[in-house]
Every structure is written in C-alpha cells, then in structure tokens.
Amino acid sequence: MRRARLILLCVCALVARTPLHAQWALTADAGVSHLRQAGIPESNAQILGATLDAAGARSALRTSILAARASSDRWTGQGVMLGSIVGPTAGAARWELDGAVSAFGETSELPTTSAEVAARARIGSSLRGGAIGAGLGTRARGSTNNPIYRAQGDAWWSIHDERVFLNVALTRTRPLVGLAPPSAQTVTPTLSYVDVGANWRHDAGGLSIGLVGGARGQGGASRTTSGWAVLDAAAWVQPRFAVAVGAGRTLEDVVRGVPHATFVSVALRISAQPHATIIARHAARAGPHIRAERVRDDLRRIDVQADSASRVEITGDFTNWSPVPLTRTGNVWRLERTIPPGPHRIAIRLDDGPWIVPVNLPRVDDDLGGTVGIITIP
Amino acid sequence: MTRRSLWLLCVFVGAHAAGAQDSLVLAGVGRETAVRLAEIVDAARSSGLPTDPIISKISQGVLRHASPERIVVAAQSVATRLEEARAALAPAPTPADITAGENALGVSGVTRAALQAVRSTSPNRPVAVPLGLLAQLVASNVPAKRATEIVTDLIRRGASNAQLVALGNEVNSDVERGVRLIASLDVRLQGLTAVLAPPAGGSAAASAPVGLQSGSGPKKP
Numbered sequence: 244m245r246r247a248r249l250i251l252l253c254v255c256a257l258v259a260r261t262p263l264h265a266q267w268a269l270t271a272d273a274g275v276s277h278l279r280q281a282g283i284p285e286s287n288a289q290i291l292g293a294t295l296d297a298a299g300a301r302s303a304l305r306t307s308i309l310a311a312r313a314s315s316d317r318w319t320g321q322g323v324m325l326g327s328i329v330g331p332t333a334g335a336a337r338w339e340l341d342g343a344v345s346a347f348g349e350t351s352e353l354p355t356t357s358a359e360v361a362a363r364a365r366i367g368s369s370l371r372g373g374a375i376g377a378g379l380g381t382r383a384r385g386s387t388n389n390p391i392y393r394a395q396g397d398a399w400w401s402i403h404d405e406r407v408f409l410n411v412a413l414t415r416t417r418p419l420v421g422l423a424p425p426s427a428q429t430v431t432p433t434l435s436y437v438d439v440g441a442n443w444r445h446d447a448g449g450l451s452i453g454l455v456g457g458a459r460g461q462g463g464a465s466r467t468t469s470g471w472a473v474l475d476a477a478a479w480v481q482p483r484f485a486v487a488v489g490a491g492r493t494l495e496d497v498v499r500g501v502p503h504a505t506f507v508s509v510a511l512r513i514s515a516q517p518h519a520t521i522i523a524r525h526a527a528r529a530g531p532h533i534r535a536e537r538v539r540d541d542l543r544r545i546d547v548q549a550d551s552a553s554r555v556e557i558t559g560d561f562t563n564w565s566p567v568p569l570t571r572t573g574n575v576w577r578l579e580r581t582i583p584p585g586p587h588r589i590a591i592r593l594d595d596g597p598w599i600v601p602v603n604l605p606r607v608d609d610d611l612g613g614t615v616g617i618i619t620i621p
Numbered sequence: 622m623t624r625r626s627l628w629l630l631c632v633f634v635g636a637h638a639a640g641a642q643d644s645l646v647l648a649g650v651g652r653e654t655a656v657r658l659a660e661i662v663d664a665a666r667s668s669g670l671p672t673d674p675i676i677s678k679i680s681q682g683v684l685r686h687a688s689p690e691r692i693v694v695a696a697q698s699v700a701t702r703l704e705e706a707r708a709a710l711a712p713a714p715t716p717a718d719i720t721a722g723e724n725a726l727g728v729s730g731v732t733r734a735a736l737q738a739v740r741s742t743s744p745n746r747p748v749a750v751p752l753g754l755l756a757q758l759v760a761s762n763v764p765a766k767r768a769t770e771i772v773t774d775l776i777r778r779g780a781s782n783a784q785l786v787a788l789g790n791e792v793n794s795d796v797e798r799g800v801r802l803i804a805s806l807d808v809r810l811q812g813l814t815a816v817l818a819p820p821a822g823g824s825a826a827a828s829a830p831v832g833l834q835s836g837s838g839p840k841k842p
Contacts, residue, residue, distance in 0.1 A: 371779075401779070534790060537783070560674065560724075564681040584782065585721035585749030586756045603793045605760035607728050610678065610695035611687045617728065617760050619753030621786040 267297040272487060274510025276311065281495070281502035286313040290508065302328040319349040321501060329365065339363045339374060345499040355500025357382035359391055373398040382416065382498055389417040391498055404447035410440045410457075416497060434497065436461040440471075449479040449521035459494055469494055482517035486510075530602035531555075531591060535582075537621045543582040546575040547601065552593040559589035559615075566592065588615040654689035661696050670703045671716040674723050702726040709736035710748065721749035725756040730765040742773040750782040751775075757789040763806065771806070 271293040279285045292309035308322040323345045330338040341361045348354035361378025373396070380391040395412040415435045440457030456472035473491030480486060490507040531549040538544050547569055549555050555576040556566040561583070569576035588609065590598040600606050604616030650658070658679055666672050678699045682692035706722025707714055714722070725731045739751050751772050758768035775785060792806055 532794075535786070558684075560677045560681075563677050564684050583717050583720070583749065584747070584753075585717060586724040586753035588724070603790075605757055605762075605793065607756075607760050609681065610698050610727065611682055611685055611691055613685065617724075617753075617756055619750060619757055619786050619789050621750060621782050 267295070269293070269295050269515040271513045272510040273513075274487070274508055276506050276508035278311070278313065278504060278506045280319075280504040280506075284313075286317075288313040290510065292510075301330070302326070317350050319347070321345065321347040321499070323499070335366050337365045339365050339376070341376075341378065343380075347496075347500045353385045355382060355384045357391065357498050357500070359393065359498070361393065361395065363395070371400050380498075382500070384500060391416045404445055406444045406446075408442040408444075410438070410442070412438045412440075414438070414498065418497075434461075436497070447519075449519045451477045451479075451485075455491075477512055479518040479520045482520060483514050485512040485514070485518070487512045531593065531599070532603045533589075533591065533601035533616070533618060535618055535620050537584075538579060541581040542579060543584075543620055545569070545578045545582075546572075547577075547591055548575055549591075549593055550574065552576070554594050556592045557589060558592070558598065560587050582620050584620050586617055586619055588617055590615045650683060650692065651689055654693055657693050658696055661693070661700050665700050665703060668704070670700070670707060671720050674703060674720050675699045699723060699727075705733055706736060709733040710740045714740075715747065717749050718747060718752075721752040725752040728756045728760045730759045731756055732765060735765055735769040738769050738773050739776070742776045750785050754785045754789045757793070758806075761792065 271291075273291050274289075276288045276290050277285075278288050288311040290309065290311045292307065294305065294307045297304045304324070304326045306322070306324045308320070310318065310320040312318050323343065325341070325343045327339055327341045339362070341363065342359065344356075344358045346354055346356045357380060359378050359380030361376050363374045363376025365374040366372055375396045377392075377394045379393070382389055382391055392415040393412060395410065397411075398409045400407045413435070414437075415433060417432070418434055437460045438457055439459075440455065442453065442455045444453040445451070453475045454472070456470070458468060458470045461467045461469075471492055471494045473489065473493060475487065475489040475491075477485040477487040487510045488508065492505045493501075493503055495501065495503040531547055531552070533548075534546050536544050536546075545557065547555050547557070555569045555571075557569060557578060558564050558566050561580075567578060569578045571577075588607065589604075591601055592598050600614065600616035604618055606614045607617045609615045662672050662675050662679075665675055675696050678695050679692060681687075682695055687695070702723040703719055706719045706726055710718050710722050722736050725736065726733070735755060736752065739748050739755060743751065754775075755768055755772045758771065759765050763771075772785075775788070780788075
C-alpha cells in the first residue's frame, strides 16, 4: 500500500506541475443499464457517472467515476484517474510519462485499488503517430498487494472527423486471492495476458460514435482467448444535452478488479461545454454565401451561393481587384483558378450592383476607406 | 475605369519603373504620385520583399478611384506590414508566408507577437493558412489573444489546413445564423479537438477495457 501511495504521489506531482490551459470538458451521465455481470444476477441498474477531461499544452488528465445500483440493491462504484505528460520534441521522438490510479468496489466485497506509472517513447504527430513503452504498478485488495508489469504499444491516425487507435498490451501480475494473504507455503501463480485492441471514433455534426474491440490471449496453464466489443453513440439534441447509448461485452479488467460484463445502456448526458447539435437551429441569413476549397495542387474552387442573381462577379487581391465573372454550375456560381493558400480579401457583385461582402465572411478595412471580406483559401 | 487603363495598369506589374510610372499616369494617377508609388514598389523589391501585395493595393486604389494621397498611404502601409511580417516570421519565411502575414497584420487587432507565436509553433512548415484563420477569427471580433491561443493550440494538435479552414467557415456560418461568436467557437473547437489528440498522451484512456459502462465511452482515444 505504501508503494501505491508513492505512485499516486508521483502521478499527481507530474500532472500538477504542468499548468493547465482553459481546455477542459466535463460531462455527467444518468441512465439505466441492463447488465449481466460476473457475481451478480442479470438485472437492470441505475447508473450515474461523470468524466472530467483537462488538457494543457503538454499534459492531459482524465478523471471518470461511475456508480451503478442494481435492482437487488447491490451497488458498484469505480473511479479512474489517468494522466500523461509529454516532453518536448527531440528529433523524431518525444518522451511521455503516464500514470493511472483506480478504485473499484461493490457491496459486500473488499474494494480493489491500483496505481501504475509508465514511460513511453512517441513518434509522429497528433494526427498520425505511435508509441511504445513499459510500466509497473501495484494493485491491492484487503491486505493483498500484487505487482503489475506492463509493456504497451500504440498507434493512432486521424482523417477528417475519424480517428483510429490501435493498442497492444502485455500485462503480468498475480491474481488477488481474497481476504487472507498467501502464506509462505503458498505460491500464487503469475497471470500473464496480451490484449490487442482497436478503437474508432467519429465526432461531427452533433453525433459522436465509437467502437472499441479486441481480443485477449491468456497464457499459463489455462490458455484462453476471449474477445470484447463495445459500441457507444451520443446524439447532441441540445448544445448541452445528449442522448447516449451503449452496448457491448467487456472482459475482466484484471488490474482494476472490475469483473467482465455484458450490457445495454441508455443515459442522458449533460455537458458543461456546448456542442454542435444534430438539428440545425437557425435559418441562414438572406444574402450571398461564399466558400473556398482545394481541388488539387494549386487549383482552388470558389463557390458563391446567390440564388436570385443572373450574373455574379468577384474581385480580390488575387485578381488584382479586376472583376472576374463566375460561371453558373448547378445552384452555385463558380470560379476555379490558381490562388495561393492563406488569407485573401474579396468582394462580390450581383447583377452589376454595388460591391458587397458575402454574408458569411467577416469584414475588414481595406486601407482605402472601404470594407471588404476576408476569406481563407485552403 | 476604361479597358485601356486597366491594360496599362497590368503593364505596371512587371514593367520597368519609368514605364510603370507612365502607365499609372495614363490610368489617372498624377506623375508625382506615380513616382512615389514606383519608389515604394522598388524599395520593397530591393529589400527582397514580395511586391504583389503592394501592386494589388495600388490596383485596388486605382480601380476604386481613390485619391492619389490615399493610394500612396495604402501602398506604404502594405510595404510596412510586409517588412513587419518578414521580421515576425523569421528566419527565412517564404514569400507566401510573408504575404499572408501582411494580410493578417492588416486586420485590426492582429499583432506581430501573434505572428511570432504562430511561427514558433510551426517553425518548419508554411503558416499561410493558420495566419488566415487567425485573421478571420480576429476580424470576427474574437479577442486577439484568444484567437492566437486557438490557432497555436490547433497547430500543436496537428490540425490540417483543411480542418483549420473548415473551422473558420463553420464559425462564420454560425455567426451569420445568429449564434453567439464565443459559443460557436466553443462548439466548433470541441468538435475539432475531439478528433485531434491532445499534445500529451491521452492514449492511456484506451488501455484496458473498463468493466461497467454507462454508454459514455471515451471521448477521444
């Protein structure tokens, strides 16, 4: 237990030393779960949970707590705190230190606590990269303490609104044998297993969907292989309210003492920060809208939506302020040409009228006593 | 502005100084003003600055029938901003980055320090698009300090140019739909950073599966 306290102190010191930006997110869930879990009868449970994420320039901290009350008045509760800190870039790699502490308890059972630290080397960027490392820790139940040894490799990849994460972890520990500590004559077998997992997440337009799955191979006298998969989704119906659903099969979390379970759940989620919603709330203001996108290499496309116009022209720094007519293509007016990426000042004209700024662009002073719009070309 | 004058103005873009001055005179700009404008362009060219932004500003002034004095002041402002942008984006910024930096500095509230912050976060990559987002956010009345923090944080998290542009477009669209600017920023940033890893690990959250689920799941791996 003294070792666990020391590890906890190290984690807190590492994370607390790093000043945190204002980047944080807090959510709370309240709902019901139909649950089949080792050690308790199949039942419906009321659930209450909260997650706090805080991220600084080079650090991150996640704290999650979850409590469940089964119909048979049986309670379970768990809490996990995960923290990490990343060093400055040195060549292609960066070092990372991770820490985790957890507690799991249920009525009429001794709680299980754990604490771990790990060191890893990261390569790549936040969009695409990998890491490899190892760590150690301890887990305890009652007067029984067992060490944890872990080796782990990860890879991640982001494309637009999708993020994929792969993980392989080798864990070695000993089973927690209950109230009495093992005697001098008792040899507690080593428990080793490998978890291979994949995680996909889509987050856009008020809809968040995630799928986690994997397989575990356990060595030793009783070699076994088993799998897990969990699907979760949250639909933000209001900026701070979402409906969250989940279903899946989870394996025993050996380190944290959480038994395996199969579940289906639905919850109302409340967020301290606003989210985009799945429902468009406001009608667009009347007036021409403009958008720019990259077609290929140096070629850029500018589309102007001006439904009632019969002629649309654009002028800007990339035309040397000469008017350039756009071509009607479907329900937009289009221009394709070479435009350097970055900020550009523009104005448009409908049907030989005055030069105006599209309604969806901010306006800036043009140094000549007038105003133009500013657009960023990708 | 006649077609002939416009053509002569285009000649100014690559012409010799004397010929360029004649073009401007024919375009309605007095000889004295033409001399001063040519000096501004030549001085920028001699010091290695891109001259297209200055020529573009002169073109804009001529086509808008601005007074000669106003055109000269505007051209000089652009030249000064180009010099400032080059210094802020040092060392060795590309002409595209200098041009983008000048454009950003032309937005009231964007400072040299903001450009330096963007450059120091991305020392070896083009910064034209991040500077564009910075300029757009400040022009939309996001406080410059906050806008700088947003842009530099997104760069650190590995946001692509397409993602940066999309963020600016979405915020602009929200604002013109009547959504409060800061609320829109919070919403759109949450959505974007949910698929960008934090600069630190965060991967510990996806290590072993947690036994009891409420359907929340990790927000990001």
